[in-house]
Amino acid sequence: MAIRFEQVNFTYGAGTTLSQDVLHDINVNMPTGEITAIIGQTGSGKSTLIQHINGLLKPTTGQVLIDDFKLTSGTKEKQLIQLRQKVGIVFQFPENQLFANTVIEDVMYGPLNFGMTKAAAKIAAEQALTRIGVSENLWSKSPFDLSGGQMRRVAMAGTLASDPSVIVLDEPAAGLDPRGQAELLALVLELKKMGKTVVFISHQMEHVVTVADQVIVMHEGRIVAQEAPKVLFNRDLSWFQDLMLDLPKAGQFAEKMKAAGLILPRRPLNLQDLASLINKGAQHE
Amino acid sequence: MNNIMIGRFVPGESLIHRLDPRTKMIGTFIYIFVMLWANNWQTYLWSAVFVVGLIKFTGQPFKLYWDGLKPIFWLILFTVILQLLFTPGSPVLWHLGPLSVTVPGVVNAIYVMVRFVLIILMSTILTLTTPPTSIANAIESLLGPLKKIKVPVAELALMLSIALRFVPLLMDETQKIMNAQKSRGMSFSTGGPIKRAKAIIPLLIPLFVGALQRALDLANAMEVRGFKDAVQRTRYRILHYDRNDYIAFFTIVFFVIIFFGIKIVTGF
Ligand SMILES: Nc1ncnc2c1ncn2[C@@H]1O[C@H](COP(=O)(O)OP(=O)(O)OP(=O)(O)O)[C@@H](O)[C@H]1O
Numbered sequence: 001m002a003i004r005f006e007q008v009n010f011t012y013g014a015g016t017t018l019s020q021d022v023l024h025d026i027n028v029n030m031p032t033g034e035i036t037a038i039i040g041q042t043g044s045g046k047s048t049l050i051q052h053i054n055g056l057l058k059p060t061t062g063q064v065l066i067d068d069f070k071l072t073s074g075t076k077e078k079q080l081i082q083l084r085q086k087v088g089i090v091f092q093f094p095e096n097q098l099f100a101n102t103v104i105e106d107v108m109y110g111p112l113n114f115g116m117t118k119a120a121a122k123i124a125a126e127q128a129l130t131r132i133g134v135s136e137n138l139w140s141k142s143p144f145d146l147s148g149g150q151m152r153r154v155a156m157a158g159t160l161a162s163d164p165s166v167i168v169l170d171e172p173a174a175g176l177d178p179r180g181q182a183e184l185l186a187l188v189l190e191l192k193k194m195g196k197t198v199v200f201i202s203h204q205m206e207h208v209v210t211v212a213d214q215v216i217v218m219h220e221g222r223i224v225a226q227e228a229p230k231v232l233f234n235r236d237l238s239w240f241q242d243l244m245l246d247l248p249k250a251g252q253f254a255e256k257m258k259a260a261g262l263i264l265p266r267r268p269l270n271l272q273d274l275a276s277l278i279n280k281g282a283q284h285e
Numbered sequence: 286m287n288n289i290m291i292g293r294f295v296p297g298e299s300l301i302h303r304l305d306p307r308t309k310m311i312g313t314f315i316y317i318f319v320m321l322w323a324n325n326w327q328t329y330l331w332s333a334v335f336v337v338g339l340i341k342f343t344g345q346p347f348k349l350y351w352d353g354l355k356p357i358f359w360l361i362l363f364t365v366i367l368q369l370l371f372t373p374g375s376p377v378l379w380h381l382g383p384l385s386v387t388v389p390g391v392v393n394a395i396y397v398m399v400r401f402v403l404i405i406l407m408s409t410i411l412t413l414t415t416p417p418t419s420i421a422n423a424i425e426s427l428l429g430p431l432k433k434i435k436v437p438v439a440e441l442a443l444m445l446s447i448a449l450r451f452v453p454l455l456m457d458e459t460q461k462i463m464n465a466q467k468s469r470g471m472s473f474s475t476g477g478p479i480k481r482a483k484a485i486i487p488l489l490i491p492l493f494v495g496a497l498q499r500a501l502d503l504a505n506a507m508e509v510r511g512f513k514d515a516v517q518r519t520r521y522r523i524l525h526y527d528r529n530d531y532i533a534f535f536t537i538v539f540f541v542i543i544f545f546g547i548k549i550v551t552g553f
């Protein structure tokens with residue numbers, strides 16, 4: 001499912017004395033079956049933006065098109081349930097949303113809400129848990145007895161179980177160990193293989209260059225770039241510094257080389273890229 | 286969630302912001318206590334004029350105070366209707382069975398409404414211009430004498446300020462969990478009353494788990510830093526009255542004198 005933002009503005013607390021304009025004239029699209037990464041400084045409006053994709057927030061003006069669903073300020077709460085079935089959002093620290101007596105019941109919560117029968121919901125939950133690597137002996141345990149990493153997986157399974165076509169992840173890697181992070185990236189790529197549209201927010205440029213097909217850069221509530229990582233990370237260093245964004249490690253390394261007088265033909269995205277560029281021969285100034 | 290104005294502090298530099306919190310609390314209590322003696326339009330008018338004057342001095346827009354009244358609109362309406370329908374007297378304007386609307390009833394209803402609004406406005410001035418921790422400090426200081434009869438005033442004040450500190454955190458947390466469960470299809474607007482009541486469980490359980498976790502974390506953090514109760518503590522912010530506070534007390538006394546003056550002139 002393709003997502004398109006058209007001239008979206010958003011204000012928190014519109015019409016009250018404490019209103020705060022957060023999004024300004026947003027025009028972006030997130031193509032079907034691709035992985036879109038959203039980056040930007042803290043407070044730039046990333047989380048606010050993604051909450052428009054399943055109607056938790058509605059644009060103050062403008063509209064969001066999610067396939068054939070049109071979300072505007074006038075959209076009724078009743079219509080949103082069908083949108084939320086198609087768009088699953090996993091929030092930051094999703095382990096905080098667990099509530100049921102057992103892991104499997106918690107994962108079944110979404111599918112049941114979206115109208116599946118108990119039997120179907122159970123099958124969907126089991127499939128999601130298996131895909132995400134929660135071993136079967138944990139399924140009947142209380143979610144509160146699990147480790148933090150296991151809880152995170154259960155929470156993610158809770159979203160995947162209702163089989164949404166769009167999956168939105170808000171800083172999914174925050175607080176995971178390196179192995180957990182690698183598994184998460186593998187999962188994101190697997191979701192893409194299954195034909196899902198994936199949107200994720202990240203502060204880690206390594207993750208962005210590893211999986212993203214396109215990157216959206218936000219700054220103070222505006223979109224300042226929407227392009228492929230290859231294009232984006234080849235921009236001037238000063239552009240990144242102005243937005244207070246980091247380059248991927250390989251890119252930072254290349255900048256150090258440049259400072260020492262060794263110039264590569266373009267900025268590398270990752271370690272392999274860096275190695276092959278060096279092999280081709282860096283040029284002395 | 287963000288529209289709840291009761292108890293919200295809005296930072297500012299006004300004269301009233303800078304007053305000692307004890308002055309503001311005592312002033313608010315005196316005002317409310319005295320205002321409850323109002324019994325004719327002259328005294329209500331004077332009380333209203335005084336509050337409006339104070340609001341001007343806080344430097345905050347009237348709209349903020351209006352927002353503060355909105356949540357209790359239904360409560361006011363309810364009380365007014367009760368007054369309207371159940372006050373006996375004559376002349377009777379309208380009646381149906383045991384219900385009747387009388388002229389004294391209408392007058393009473395208006396007075397009750399004004400009284401309600403004035404009390405809320407006055408308390409809003411206090412909470413709008415005073416950070417919660419200052420209010421807790423003021424309570425501790427004002428209750429100080431009770432230490433003599435072994436009331437653990439300092440501990441009570443600490444509990445109060447921790448509780449106040451947790452309110453915005455819990456409100457944020459509620460919002461986050463709501464968003465997460467709504468994304469999983471939770472809906473409060475469908476089904477019968479039992480189904481709706483049940484729909485709240487996925488919200489309450491994570492909220493309690495989170496609150497307990499936070500409380501434990503806080504207790505541990507305090508303990509590892511050597512917190513002990515029942516010890517004499519010094520303060521970072523020391524409360525002291527200055528010239529403005531004396532002016533404020535004088536202003537309240539002025540209010541009280543004029544108030545009773547009007548009462549005497551209008552013949553109780
Ligand atoms: N519920 C809310 N009510 C009012 N203002 C809010 C609310 N949520 C966020 N904001 C404000 O909106 C702005 C953008 O916040 P947002 O959470 O979208 O940023 P973000 O890019 O996701 O940041 P981070 O990287 O820290 O998660 C911030 O200035 C924030 O203070």
Ligand SMILES: [Mg+2]
Nearest residue numbers: 046047048170
């Ligand atoms: Mg965020």
